[in-house]
Amino acid sequence: MQLSEQELLRRKTREELIAMGVDPYPAETFDVNVTAAHIKRNFDRRPNEYTNLSIAGRLMSRRIMGSASFAEIQDSGVRIQIYIRRDDICEGEDKTLYNDIFKKKMDIGDIIGIKGYAFKTEVGEISIHVTDLKLLTKSLRPLPVVKEVTDDEGNKRTYDAFTDPEQRYRQRYLDLIVNPEIRKTFIQRAKLINSIREFLSEKGYLEVETPILQPLYGGAAARPFKTHHNTLDMTLYLRIANELYLKRLIVGGYDGVFEFAKDFRNEGMSRFHNPEFTQVELYVAYKDYNWMMNTMEEMIEKATIDLHKDTKVQVGEHIIDFKRPWKRFTMFEAIKHFTGIDISEMDEEALRETAKKLEVSLDETMAKGKIIDEIFGEKCEPMLTQPTFITDYPVEMSPLTKKHRSKEGLVERFEAICNGKEIMNSYSEINDPVDQRERFEEQLALGKRGDDEAMILDEDFLRALEFGMPPTAGVGIGIDRLSMIMTNSNSIRDVLFFPQMRPEIKSRAAELSGDEKEVFEKLEKAGKMELVDLKEQSGLSGKKWDKAIKALTRGGFAKVSKTEKGLFVEAG
Template sequence: MSNTESSVSEQHEIRLEKLEELRDLGYEPYPHDFEVTHKSKYILDHPELIKQDDQDEDDVEKVSVAGRVMTRRIMGKSTFFNLQDSEGEIQVYIRRDDVGKEEYNKVFKKLTDIGDIVGIKGHVFKTGTGETTVYAKEFQLLSKTLRPIPVPKEVEEDGETKVYDAFSDKEQRYRQRYLDLIVNPEVRDVFQQRTEMVQAMRNFMNDKGYMEVETPILQPIYGGASAEPFVTHHNALDMKLYLRIANELYLKRLIVGGYDGVYEFSKDFRNEGLSRFHNPEFTQVELYVAYKDYDWMMNFVESMVETVAKELHGSTTVQVGDNEIDFERPWPRIPMFEAIENETGKDLYGKDLDELKAAAKDLNIELEDSYGKGKIIDEIFGEFVEPKLIQPTFITDYPIEMSPLAKKHREKEGLVERFECICNGKEIANAFSELNDPVDQRERFEEQARLRAEGDEEAMTIDEDFLQALEYGMPPTAGLGIGIDRLAMIMTDSDSIRDVLFFPQMKPEK
């Protein structure tokens, strides 16, 4: 056992003893509720709450606050401590003569620890040093903690300020997000911004008249993307089911059913590796609008994301690491093969499989035997083009082999009407003029089935019910998927997808 583990174990035992002592005193360390009337930020933002020297205490507005004890400065019969609630921290002053001798000496001073959750009732005053402070007239312990929270300590050494005991290990912060949120409250700002981002997108789509819907997570046939699924089993029906990899095919069924515009913020699941940009459980929003095409959808996407940036940052520009990203419309639009040729000098349009393999070899791209034309082009694009696209850019007109659900290009042979939005070197959005020809769709599915038989585990399967739906007629439709986690990384200047997920998937601890 390490020294740290030993210390935590010892503290745990000490706090268990304090818990029993509280109960022996007839004190309930876990009461059912506590009325909170004010939060720390509100008090600090409203100086009119502060008691003036000439005011009678009965004339001052009373406050009731609750939160964690984060620091204590005990001075005999009185103590200053910092209380942390959901909006920040505020100083509290507590005296023995105000709350009572036993409450102060036994419960607060002896049996309350850093990290315990307490309730305070009193009024607001300003100390001699000018700090807004809650003057405690009543004290109540609301939750006795049994484990010590790590409290950073700043120490001056050799003219430098050094911080000890900071809860800064990234992996532990992800594993114990609850502790991360306590000790590093600035993390809350990231998730607050993420929530505001999603709400801004929802408002934007609602204002256009599109309807938010829900579709199945458990699916008998997975589809809508090229990915390997998670597999589960339904006992009562004795059938295999899959966690959805996308909700596309169900949303398009609703367009067949007569809705003009539907969207869903969906949890999707793909059985893939972990990285800075990949979590097997992720969130995306998909939108389908009848009688529109991918050109219309490009205008929609840049308008919505520009609006989100303004609402979150008051500007179209967002600082992401060393890059200042500008979401002001219009964004560049570059055909995929043109973008590849610009970076590699190779024109891959119209090339057959052998020619593409030769080009990949020249570019030192490693290929697997199962790779078809679309996969090879995607590998070259991902290596030479995608990382260089920092400002939001639409890459358009993909090869048909890469896009089994997109409509054939109205002018260019072998291509489809598809775009991806690349920003900060990664895809954040994908959209099509949706394929609504059921005969063509069946042929595409059959080609995917052939690739799957040859070893491509991410190739799509044939969904007969979806094909049947298309045979009842789907109007021309534009479809869109935006990765919420990746967009949140950009909007919050976060380096890893784990920084924008409360509880990211982690490898098991040894």
């Protein structure tokens, strides 16, 4: 690793501190009795409360003026100014703590502990007059220095902001230090989860945990991640949903269960999709989807008030109001409303015609239900900004949903759409095991035709249903998408601390030379290949090849492994 000038200097400083007997990473507790936020909030009202304070934080800026200095420290995302005078922290003749340690050996980014008292400067800034100073952690990397100014009119201006989205996502710790306003987003997300948890717990439903590693994946239409358990020597999948397990618990006799679940779907990424995401799923016995709609609008309305003290949320250009009751449309009504066409009585032929007229593109494999869904997705969903329930979906799209009590060809399902996106999916669950088996079999047929998202038949789940599951309503709520709305975020990555990113590969080929470099570049592109093939492609003589590959494996650039299938090389 090539270190920058500043990194080298800080490493040297670390050594010097140790040499002079200052531990740059002391073990003992530094007792903190106040936070920056606390002082700033209360100093004006109770100035005498802060005469003997002890506070720790990261050094964010320094203004040294000879034998006195101003600096800022930041704790929990809040900055406060500190004032350090040489003769206050160094009472005797020995001025090392100020002249050497503070001025020379502390840097922006170091974590320090101070003791002192709060006061106001002549300019009126609440500050801490330091009487004692201690290094708690030496920082070895220079921090981006972001400056914020408030001008005479009270407008905030930021200079040298740390804005590169890639760096912010990859180094979230840095982002949190330097752009503390993003902390609010994550606090809101946590509040949202707490609010929902509180609501469901208060109703007496049990929060449960079910397997993430599943031998069969089910409960949604998606491609899974596949993994392997060594001892059992079996394939396991990361769950795409927990639905089938929660329903087993309903069979087992719980009246209501819910789980905040990380689900994993091996599909494309976009500003609305991360390969792992969070859903809360809830199943309640003896209820149907109508009850669930009422319960959910109550729950989300409450959550909105918990977060914003209001039912209204600003999202981009729009103000979204979660106040009950939300609009309700059947899918057919919604399509009629937005296109003027009543498709409720149409057969597949007529639907195709209609889709064509509406410029909704279809492919040959799509059946009736899928066509309806396409038209809805294209012509209605994006138009629905305010929270809206869409009910009564075509049966083909919903293999776990109970057939509609009175409408042929439909199921008892609703989705809540908000800001043009689905945030909730719910239905009256199938509890007729014979019906459920038939639906699974239809899915199997789809799978055989090449639909790689078709559901798999889960024999154990069917066995559970055969013992009898009470009539049940279930719902899944996308926590990430709901968080996006609640925090006015434009991308799912803004509501995840650590969104999935491509690995950070800097081409290390530069460290190599000649033959090694050429071989490594080929290997890096292929990832893994047969040793013989790589040798062939390199076009090197036996001796040169041997030398190059040995250098690469020694340097950790390549790994050779022997299996039954032959010799393989892998980029390291």
